[in-house]
Amino acid sequence: AQSVTQPDIHITVSEGASLELRCNYSYGATPYLFWYVQSPGQGLQLLLKYFSGDTLVQGIKGFEAEFKRSQSSFNLRKPSVHWSDAAEYFCAVAPIQGAQKLVFGQGTRLTINP
Amino acid sequence: DSGVTQTPKHLITATGQRVTLRCSPRSGDLSVYWYQQSLDQGLQFLIQYYNGEERAKGNILERFSAQQFPDLHSELNLSSLELGDSALYFCASSQDQSPPIQYFGAGTRLSVL
Numbered sequence: 001a002q003s004v005t006q007p008d009i010h011i012t013v014s015e016g017a018s019l020e021l022r023c024n025y026s027y028g029a030t031p032y033l034f035w036y037v038q039s040p041g042q043g044l045q046l047l048l049k050y051f052s053g054d055t056l057v058q059g060i061k062g063f064e065a066e067f068k069r070s071q072s073s074f075n076l077r078k079p080s081v082h083w084s085d086a087a088e089y090f091c092a093v094a095p096i097q098g099a100q101k102l103v104f105g106q107g108t109r110l111t112i113n114p
Numbered sequence: 115d116s117g118v119t120q121t122p123k124h125l126i127t128a129t130g131q132r133v134t135l136r137c138s139p140r141s142g143d144l145s146v147y148w149y150q151q152s153l154d155q156g157l158q159f160l161i162q163y164y165n166g167e168e169r170a171k172g173n174i175l176e177r178f179s180a181q182q183f184p185d186l187h188s189e190l191n192l193s194s195l196e197l198g199d200s201a202l203y204f205c206a207s208s209q210d211q212s213p214p215i216q217y218f219g220a221g222t223r224l225s226v227l
Contacts, residue, residue: 036218043219044204044206045218046217051213090157094213096213100213100214101172102147102159105156107157
């Protein structure tokens, strides 16, 4: 069965520090990959996506993610976090063929220290 | 603003009751998806409709049903509610493209007391 693992439930970083959120997936074939962000009381906003091609993808708000096929990983990074980045981050996958349902990881809650 | 509208934002009801959650997709989007977010199960796919027809089904209980109307808005009906149905219910929509990108509404928070 498809699964997505976000090993870190909660991460705290200082404002201005770099950030890396981990995501590993288990799938029969390389799926489509996504990162979403959920701010308190808000819906899910798409940060970035990987479908094919360059394995380093750029997203909104200064985020980027790198797809590593050999490690079945799609880690999210940001060079310097801002207090407004405090939120919950979800990694998700969708199959290339068949039903386009998203399978989500459990999420990583990001806290920013001033 | 994603362009996906969900109403109501909050819903408080009692066990055994029935509620209807509504979703208006982004203009031009033919697909609507429903997801449930709960503390113990996380974010789970419930069901997808495409242009009025059911396209995919996930972990949706038999007490739950959905439909998509000719104007493409969708409703999720939850009946015989139990305490465990308390959750945040999200609707997402996407265009008819491959790969599809799902845009999410702000959700409806359901509290069953």
